[in-house]
Amino acid sequence: MSHLLLISDSAELRQHVADAARTRISVIGARPIPTGPSQLFQQLGSGAAIPQIVLIDTDAGLDDALSLSGRLSAEVPGMAIILFSEQPDSLALAALRAGARDVVRPDADPDELRDVLNRAVQSVNGAQQGHGDPASNGNASTKGRVIAVVSPKGGVGKTTVASNLAVGLARAAPLSTVLVDLDVQFGDVASALNLDPDYTLLDVIRGPAVQDSMVLKTFLTQHPTGLYTVCAPLSPADADEVTTADIVQLLQTLAAEFRYVVLDTAPGLNDHALAAMDQADDLLLLTSLDVPGVRAMRKELDILRDLGLSFEGRHMVVNFADSHSGLSKSDVEATIGTGVTLLLPRHRGVLASVNQGVPLLQNDGRDPATKQLRKLVGRFTTGAMQSVDTTEPTPVGGRHRVLRKRAQR
Missing domain, CATH: 3.40.50.300 (P-loop containing nucleotide triphosphate hydrolases)
Structure with missing residues (x-):
């Protein structure tokens, strides 16, 4: 599975995501939620792998979570963002506008969460296969x-x-x-x-x-x-x-x-x-x-x-x-x-x-x-x-x- 990053202070949610993903995940605290991609990558530290899927616990601040989702979607193309919320249905429209791929309950069934993660993996892989070099209009052999x-x-x-x-x-x-x-x-x-x-x-x-x-x-x-x-x-x-x-x-x-x-x-x-x-x-x-x-x-x-x-x-x-x-x-x-x-x-x-x-x-x-x-x-x-x-x-x-x-x- 693609590299996962969870932004949450909940030990229970961390274990839940790890069990569903069946792989090791990276975790950083959500208080405060990073304000943008650069702050997020700095918290990961030098040498850390860049996550392809980012899961954000909105319990630490809904507005901050939506803001980070929007910036990640705009500034890091190809990254999939998933939000955790106790009320996924009411958040769906705002999450979509913020570039999030899915909204799921923190206590979602492991199989449901696994399906959400698998769909995110497919979207990441599809984006990577279709990604062309902007400097060369799709020709990777050309440099700026x-x-x-x-x-x-x-x-x-x-x-x-x-x-x-x-x-x-x-x-x-x-x-x-x-x-x-x-x-x-x-x-x-x-x-x-x-x-x-x-x-x-x-x-x-x-x-x-x-x-x-x-x-x-x-x-x-x-x-x-x-x-x-x-x-x-x-x-x-x-x-x-x-x-x-x-x-x-x-x-x-x-x-x-x-x-x-x-x-x-x-x-x-x-x-x-x-x-x-x-x-x-x-x-x-x-x-x-x-x-x-x-x-x-x-x-x-x-x-x-x-x-x-x-x-x-x-x-x-x-x-x-x-x-x-x-x-x-x-x-x-x-x-x-x-x-x-x-x-x-x-x-x-x-x-x-x-x-x-x-x-x-x-x-x-x-x-x-x-x-x-x-x-x-x-x-x-x-x-x-x-x-x-x-x-x-x-x-x-x-x-x-x-x-x-x-x-x-």
């Missing part, structure tokens, strides 16, 4: 597209671009996109999206969440646009607990569950950023339109080339584009030795959106910055995102030579 947003320096708008890209992808594919904050010391994806997460990266890579993809989803923070997020730890000191192996395992799991996995990495090339790049299908390189930013990007591209990291989807985005900066797109291309995919203009609306925690693409604005960000999203969603030209452009003009010399210092 992992997009790493990277930059050599901070302050170039990397989190702003990453969060807008993720929101745009989520609006195009609701519940199929996840944004991971891999700036484990000072990440601010939560701030960029105006989120107050209950769980962070540490919770996701530790305990029951890392063992089962369905459990993992209950530890993610959901944005109003349908975007899932993994937010950075609350304290910079917690970064030491996140290993590159943790990052690799997490990204592989997420890529099996989501169509798009967007990674907001820390500036530079630390171990976490390199692990993210190693798992990525697309590398979105971001720099600002100024000499220090362009110079740093040239160095980063040289290092990636030396490390042998090459990407079919390597995309160069220049932020804070301004006609008064003294630099042009061709200046940047000549200096870094590769083409520029997209220019994001400097616009006062960007700063307002950052301060409000509302990405531009969360709304339907028509300003130049929003239009360019929408183009960036469209290149991924339409499949038209092509790798840029990586050949060395021929420098033309004195400024190119000056920039190139400064980048090589």
Whole structure:
């Protein structure tokens, strides 16, 4: 029989269920009843098997039992929920609305309870046989597209671009996109999206969440646009607990569950950023339109080339584009030795959106910055995102030579 979990404080009911199931069951107390799947899995403890059938004793609190049933049904697809109640007939409609499969009396005949459990097992098995990978529309051999947003320096708008890209992808594919904050010391994806997460990266890579993809989803923070997020730890000191192996395992799991996995990495090339790049299908390189930013990007591209990291989807985005900066797109291309995919203009609306925690693409604005960000999203969603030209452009003009010399210092 499938793994059973009983939530009850009644020793008599525990024995009754064990006798009917004819197998060992897991039990946790019902005072209080867990408020959601993540709390439930935490009570089970690290290493515990994820239950396929959950039986809830409503004697500890009917409203709490119905609430937990509803959340388990919505957030852990394929799980069967059974409620125990002294008045099963009067509870039937409310239980159905809460996603429960059956309601049975605590003192039900053992054969009746066994039939209820057998029907639950059949429903679980049927759900597992019909379960397809959401990232691949039923094709288990296909993984989601992992997009790493990277930059050599901070302050170039990397989190702003990453969060807008993720929101745009989520609006195009609701519940199929996840944004991971891999700036484990000072990440601010939560701030960029105006989120107050209950769980962070540490919770996701530790305990029951890392063992089962369905459990993992209950530890993610959901944005109003349908975007899932993994937010950075609350304290910079917690970064030491996140290993590159943790990052690799997490990204592989997420890529099996989501169509798009967007990674907001820390500036530079630390171990976490390199692990993210190693798992990525697309590398979105971001720099600002100024000499220090362009110079740093040239160095980063040289290092990636030396490390042998090459990407079919390597995309160069220049932020804070301004006609008064003294630099042009061709200046940047000549200096870094590769083409520029997209220019994001400097616009006062960007700063307002950052301060409000509302990405531009969360709304339907028509300003130049929003239009360019929408183009960036469209290149991924339409499949038209092509790798840029990586050949060395021929420098033309004195400024190119000056920039190139400064980048090589």
